[in-house]
Amino acid sequence: MEREKEEEEEEIVCLDESFFINDNYQLTTFTFGSQVIQLFCLHSASTDFDLTGQLVWPGAMLLNDYISKNSELLQGRSVIELGSGVGITGILCSRFCREVVLTDHNEEVLRILKKNVELHSSSQNHNGSSGLAAEKLEWGNSEHIYHILEKYSRGFDLILGADICFQQASIPLLFDTVEKLLRFRGQGQCKFILAYISRAKVMDSMVINEATRHGLEINEIAGTRSVVGNLGGTIFEVTL
Template structure:
């Protein structure tokens, strides 16, 4: 049996099976593997409660890990709520947003939020969550937008920067795919603004080699990265430890 991924549709698998002289074509639709049984779940941070459509578990196949809320998102949401007075009036872009938990929290605290991811399935659920917040009266429609942003596609970056030439005060992300992430962060941080902009990374430590690689990759791109004091917390029922990184351009 030979399997090939359709380059125009990565969620489509075509399988061919050859038995003796007869050809039997079997087409496996990706929806067979795709769980879209999203349920509303409440997430509470201090005085703020956010309802999201999400899964409790997700397949890593087809890059659909964004169907659930990851520990780094919760860690960052808690931190941003603590800084609510400091980020009031900010314009924010969320990278690799998944279901948009921290972006939606920011939309309650800041002037405007752009939530981005690159997976079409995830973006559809994120838009569901935005629409749910709006219909529930918890969010103004003008406060948040959802956009596709693949870090490897320059046109996506250009389109967002053209639509928001004023740039962003705050960039946030919940975990790291290092080279493209830091390259993308640097491009947004370089946008000229009246006040310096900054990025926050909600980081959960799973491997020491990754911990070292984070700082190393940031330094390569002339970014200043520092752990925010007092943000270390247990994550994933105490199995791991997480903290917040603050990232900015080197002076």
């Protein structure tokens, strides 16, 4: 019996976590209206589901297109982006905003996010300011949220999220975080702009229901429905 146990243990292969990480990042150019952005990202998904942030997803393209056409919404504003991934939306925002804080929770994703922030932080945006930073933020983690609100004590004018609704378990935590950030500024002082890509009806309902459960109003922004990569997408505005 002991011998069989030893043989079973010998069959267990311990793989280093790097086996699951694809870090073959390529400097890639994206164009949104008159804005051209270069950043490092993957062109194919990592084997680790938690590393989806290494890619540029359809929702980011949808939100960035909207931003490029409505840049007056961002002029002089302070913005926090949730689930920034490689940072393509936050970096575009920095061309117009006073301050942009990009956030993610995964350490490997944060590494490439910070690399892209460094790539762009030396450039002045259109307002003569280059307030671009990356912070760790796990949704629903009060310690992370309070750390950010202590560091950025004036709060934010806008919260952004692009294609961040993948896992059902994360949606309540997302709206926990959004609610705390909105309430910190007070009613009418901040709003959450969510670029949503529809992949499952259960998620469609869950996003609406969780926003409502947290005492928030969620409305589709007129004229934002579109097809991105064969998937239907729209942009929601969420307020207290």
